Amino acid sequence: MFHIGGALTAGGVLTAHVTLNEWRLTPSVLLIGPVLTSARKGPKATAGVVIWSLVLFVTWTVALSVADRHGSALSPATVVFDSLVLVIGGGAAVYGARRRVQREAELHRVVQRSRDAVLRPLAAEADGVVFSSLYRPVSEFGLGGDLYDLAHTPYGPRLLIGDVRGHGPEAAVLCAATVGAFREGAGGTPALVDLAAHLDTRISGDLGPEDFVTVLLAEFAPGEVRLVNCGHPAPLRIGLRAEPLAPSRPSAPLGLGPRPQLQRARLGVGERLLLYTDGLSEARDAQGTMLPLDDRVREAACLPLVQECLDALLSLATAHAGGSLQDDLALIMCERRCATPTGDGGRTPGPSLVRDRYL
Incomplete structure (x- = not known):
């Protein structure tokens, strides 16, 4: 789970650095992991990737603030806003994963009942x-x-x-x-x-x-x-x-x-x-x-x-x-x-x- 989140986040960081020439983690980059995870895994795995992304965002922001590299330190208001966006977007990904799992479980029950009616x-x-x-x-x-x-x-x-x-x-x-x-x-x-x-x-x-x-x-x-x-x-x-x-x-x-x-x-x-x-x-x-x-x-x-x-x-x-x-x-x-x-x-x-x- 964390390997998935780390790999997706690292890919997003490198992409952002190449395109924007800066090492800033944005909510859009960090939400790649939760969104992709929610499409294949359950809500627990998705929530784990959300937590990973949030911890990484806070740690990364603090490290940049200490280094103040290229004047890249963010204001507290920006940090709070980005964190809220990440939490809300991550929550939506968890909810989507939960709904998908419920739909698949219901479909599986219907298929099982239909199969048992034919293959008793x-x-x-x-x-x-x-x-x-x-x-x-x-x-x-x-x-x-x-x-x-x-x-x-x-x-x-x-x-x-x-x-x-x-x-x-x-x-x-x-x-x-x-x-x-x-x-x-x-x-x-x-x-x-x-x-x-x-x-x-x-x-x-x-x-x-x-x-x-x-x-x-x-x-x-x-x-x-x-x-x-x-x-x-x-x-x-x-x-x-x-x-x-x-x-x-x-x-x-x-x-x-x-x-x-x-x-x-x-x-x-x-x-x-x-x-x-x-x-x-x-x-x-x-x-x-x-x-x-x-x-x-x-x-x-x-x-x-x-x-x-x-x-x-x-x-x-x-x-x-x-x-x-x-x-x-x-x-x-x-x-x-x-x-x-x-x-x-x-x-x-x-x-x-x-x-x-x-x-």
């Missing part, structure tokens, strides 16, 4: 499956390009995770549109492949020329999970080892003409399924090496508590990236606790929609 934290159990989520956007206001949602449907619990191209407000709007389309269609679309087509149709009007959304849909039935993958990283089944459940035929993301197939994968009691965005798999170290989904990921995903697993995975990705993630990150951990029937609605769709084999 998951901490639920449905049909014998426990779900838990973790979300870390890189934006300071919490606006990111990752999305997820859970729907309780007649066909069993259905899960969505996805990643919008880009970051920031535009990506957040597309996230909201995708989640809204999922909530609209999840309970009334029997086939998971048709649900993906529904999402693609519904968000088409919100996509720009270069926009797309990778999504993974999961539907949980007794002993298995059904997956539809549109260009998204393959989930990991965590058992004796971490197995990626990649589709046999990759599909394009939403917005680029997706043609996904339905997968069926075994998910027994005690097994876990990790769904994630590329903020995990593409976290890079200083050399550009991506985080390998190896035994360290499996160890983190096998901790006793599901939320502990997510926290450990976040720590692993952050440490690999050098302490700061460069991309949004969403994680969902699902654990099969018991084999609970889902009723008639949970029956497997017809053979034209299902690959009749287990992964």
